[in-house]
Amino acid sequence: MESKEELRRRVKLMIVENLMLQVTVDEIRDQQPLFGPGGLGLDSVDALQLVVALEKEFGLKLADQGIARQVLQSVETMADAIQNCSPATPK
C-alpha cells in the first residue's frame, strides 16, 4: 500500500510534469502554497490543468470551484483529498 509520503511525492511529480515546471519534486514543500506570494507561482490555467490531472491520475473529481479552491492549496491538501476519495488508500 502507498504511504502518505509516497502519495505526496506522486502528487508533486504530477504537478511538475503536467505544468512543465522548472523545479524538481524535491524543491516543492508539502505545505507550500501553490498560488500567491511565497508559493509555487501557479495561476488559474495551471489550476485548470491540475483539476483535469487529478481526475485522470487519481480519480479525484472536483465538483465545483469552491471545492477545487480548497483542495488546490498545497501538495498536502491535494494528497488529503485523494486519500479521502479513495477507500483503498490507507490514511
Place this chain on the structure above:
Amino acid sequence: MNPRIILITGANGGLGQAIARAFFRESADNSVWLGVRGHREAAEKLASEHPGRCEVAALDVTQPTEWRDLVSRIVGQHQRLDVLVNNAGYHADSLLAQMTPEDWRGVLAANLDGTFHGCQSVLPAMVSQRHGRIVNIASLSALAAPPGQTNYAAAKAGVIALTQSLAKEVARIGITVNAICPGFIETGILHALGAEARKALLARIPMRRTGRPEEVAAAVCFLACPDAGYITGSTLKVDGGVL
C-alpha cells in the same frame, strides 16, 4: 498525418457538410462526429457514405448536458477528441425596433452560448491530451455589422472575443482556438435570393463571385491541422475581399 477525432456541430447544413467532407479527404483515418439538431437526413446520408468513419449524434448546442453526454461518448469510444468545429447557428433578421426578445435570445443562445458550451465541454479532454484544435465559425457580420442583424452580429462578435480570450487561456497547454468569418457563401440562404438581389450582392464582392462552402471548409481544415500550431486567437476572413 495521424488519425484524428473531429466533432462538427450544425452538420446538417451546407457548410457543416463541406467541413466534414474536407476532414474525410484530409485523411482516410479521420473519424468525424456530426452534431445535429432536428432534421438529420443530410448528416445521416453523409455518414452512410463513410461507414465506420462517421457518426451522427443529436445535439442541441444550447444544452450543456447534451454537450457533456456527447463529448463523454466520443472520448469513451476514441479516448481522445482532437478537433471541435463550432459551426451550429442561425440568424433571425429584423430591425432592432421590431425584434422580439425571443429572436434576440434565440440567436445569442445558438451562436454564442452554443460556442461557449462546446468549448467548455471539450476542454477537459483537450487539456488532458495537452493538444486540441477549436475552430469557431463567426461571420463577416461580426466585423461589419449590417442593419437588421443586431442579434446575429452581436453573437458573432461575441464568438470572436470568446475565441481571442480562450486562445490566451489555453495556449500553453497546446490547444489553439481560432475563428473564421465566412462572407457570402453559396448555402441555402443565398440560393433563395432573386436575380436583382444577387446582382447587387455580387457588386459588393471584389472577386465578383460568392464563395463555395468548400472554400470555407479548407480554411477550417488548415486552422485545425498540426502545421497551424502557432496560430491561435486569430480571425480568418474567407470573403472574396469584401472587408
